[in-house]
Amino acid sequence: MGILEKISEIEKEIARTQKNKATEYHLGLLKAKLAKYRAQLLEPSKSSAAKGEGFDVMKSGDARVALIGFPSVGKSTFLSLMTSTASEAASYEFTTLTCIPGVIEYKGANIQLLDLPGIIEGAAQGKGRGRQVIAVARTADVVIMMLDATKGEVQRALLEKELESVGIRLNKNKPNIYFKPKKGGGISFNSTVTLTQCSEKLVQLILHEYKIFNAEVLFREDCSPDEFIDVIVGNRVYMPCLYVYNKIDQISMEEVDRLARRPHSVVISCGMKLNLDYLLEKLWEYLALTCIYTKKRGQRPDFTDAIILRKGASVEHVCHRIHRSLASQFKYALVWGTSTKYSPQRVGLTHMMEHEDVIQIVKK
Numbered sequence: 039m040g041i042l043e044k045i046s047e048i049e050k051e052i053a054r055t056q057k058n059k060a061t062e063y064h065l066g067l068l069k070a071k072l073a074k075y076r077a078q079l080l081e082p083s084k085s086s087a088a089k090g091e092g093f094d095v096m097k098s099g100d101a102r103v104a105l106i107g108f109p110s111v112g113k114s115t116f117l118s119l120m121t122s123t124a125s126e127a128a129s130y131e132f133t134t135l136t137c138i139p140g141v142i143e144y145k146g147a148n149i150q151l152l153d154l155p156g157i158i159e160g161a162a163q164g165k166g167r168g169r170q171v172i173a174v175a176r177t178a179d180v181v182i183m184m185l186d187a188t189k190g191e192v193q194r195a196l197l198e199k200e201l202e203s204v205g206i207r208l209n210k211n212k213p214n215i216y217f218k219p220k221k222g223g224g225i226s227f228n229s230t231v232t233l234t235q236c237s238e239k240l241v242q243l244i245l246h247e248y249k250i251f252n253a254e255v256l257f258r259e260d261c262s263p264d265e266f267i268d269v270i271v272g273n274r275v276y277m278p279c280l281y282v283y284n285k286i287d288q289i290s291m292e293e294v295d296r297l298a299r300r301p302h303s304v305v306i307s308c309g310m311k312l313n314l315d316y317l318l319e320k321l322w323e324y325l326a327l328t329c330i331y332t333k334k335r336g337q338r339p340d341f342t343d344a345i346i347l348r349k350g351a352s353v354e355h356v357c358h359r360i361h362r363s364l365a366s367q368f369k370y371a372l373v374w375g376t377s378t379k380y381s382p383q384r385v386g387l388t389h390m391m392e393h394e395d396v397i398q399i400v401k402k
Contacts (some may be wrong), residue, residue: 048072066240066263070247073267099141099148100346101325104175106154106201107184108193112284114138115308116184117153120318137174144318146329146344152178172204176275180324181208187283187297187305194281205271208279209302213265216256225250229257236263244270278324282317284308328393330356339374339396347391354387356397364399372398 052068105113121140138153154174175181181201185193201208225245227238240263241255248270268274283297287307298305304320306313328351329344345359353373357365365387372382375395382398391397 045072045075048075066236066244067247069263070244070267073271074248099150101147101179101327102150102152102177103142103180103182103321103325104152104154104178105182105184106175106197108186108197111184111186111193112308113153113184116282116284116306117151119308119311119314121151142318142321145322145327147322147327147346149321149325172201172206175201176204176206178277180321181206181277181279182321183208183279183281185281185283187285187289187293205268205274207268207274207276210276212274212276213261213269214258215261215266215269216254216258217269218254219250220252220254222252224252226254228255231257231260233257234260236261236266241266278302280304280317280320280324282306286312326350328391328395330391331394331396332360333372333374333396333398335398335400349393351391352387353385353389353391353397353399356391357387357399360399364401367401369400369402371400 048068048071052065052072055065055068105117107113117138117140120142137155140151140153142149142151152174183194183197185197198208225242227241236257244263244266245251245253245255250270279302281300281303283303283305285307286294286297286305287310294305297303304313304317306317308314326349328347328349330347330351331339331341331344333339345356347355347359353368353371354365356371357368368387371385371389373385373389373391373395374381374397375392377390377392377395378385
């Protein structure tokens with residue numbers, strides 16, 4: 039029996055198993071087996087390495103956004119509208135067959151937007167060019183999931199399932215579980231909260247499924263068996279996702295209003311160029327970028343060329359971005375902006391910068 043057949047069998051058994059206290063452990067074991075087979079499926083086989091072409095694109099700009107969706111939802115039109123790149127658009131399916139990069143210039147930042155080929159159901163198993171598409175999506179900072187507003191919720195559920203099965207977790211935080219394999223001493227299990235979904239026995243069964251017999255496990259929050267399996271596997275990617283509903287000009291106002299109120303959702307129309315500016319605002323918020331401006335002594339700040347950093351960046355990060363040796367020669371910095379109590383404030387390397395702060399660095 040091949041891996042695909044084994045996965046299919048386990049999925050059917052999970053669907054058949056009625057959840058109660060008696061079958062909880064059985065379900066946990068099935069989920070552990072399922073995760074193991076899916077991981078094997080994603081490992082590239084040695085024979086297929088030479089065949090076919092991958093389409094990973096070199097990372098450039100300040101952030102990377104992956105544009106995924108089913109064929110003919112308007113991804114190529116969106117790319118052409120947002121960037122200066124022309125991606126072939128047509129009313130038939132699978133117009134885009136490879137990964138097409140473009141750059142969105144917004145608030146002084148260069149955001150790399152990747153138009154990936156349309157995903158079809160079963161992409162995680164390698165149908166279409168699903169596996170390559172999903173591999174590129176894993177390298178992004180934010181995923182934009184393009185959906186057809188006329189197709190209801192079917193597309194969203196299918197895409198979420200495909201991404202979930204290859205270890206991409208959308209709009210979720212990493213489970214707060216400490217896990218460390220050891221060389222001996224058996225399994226040490228503790229929790230700082232009351233557990234309602236996992237028990238010590240289930241944790242041990244799941245670990246044994248992965249041939250782990252010595253480990254330290256500490257639950258700091260009430261997590262499910264699935265989340266514990268994610269921690270053991272360790273290659274899960276947690277990333278923000280924006281659900282973008284295109285073609286809103288073809289549905290009723292009530293439906294547009296309902297979709298717009300859903301969490302992490304934006305409604306647009308590429309055909310009529312509706313709401314694209316709001317989408318850019320939301321994208322900026324999800325990327326969590328900050329612009330920092332520099333200033334030379336006795337001169338006005340340079341507002342033409344911003345340094346783009348992640349939210350939570352310190353003065354030290356700014357130094358490294360300007361020049362790698364600057365932090366070692368650093369004496370102090372003067373900062374103007376919302377991160378200071380007064381302007382200018384004299385600060386050290388650990389001072390946290392905020393959006394549109396101005397910095398002047400003084401060397402020893």
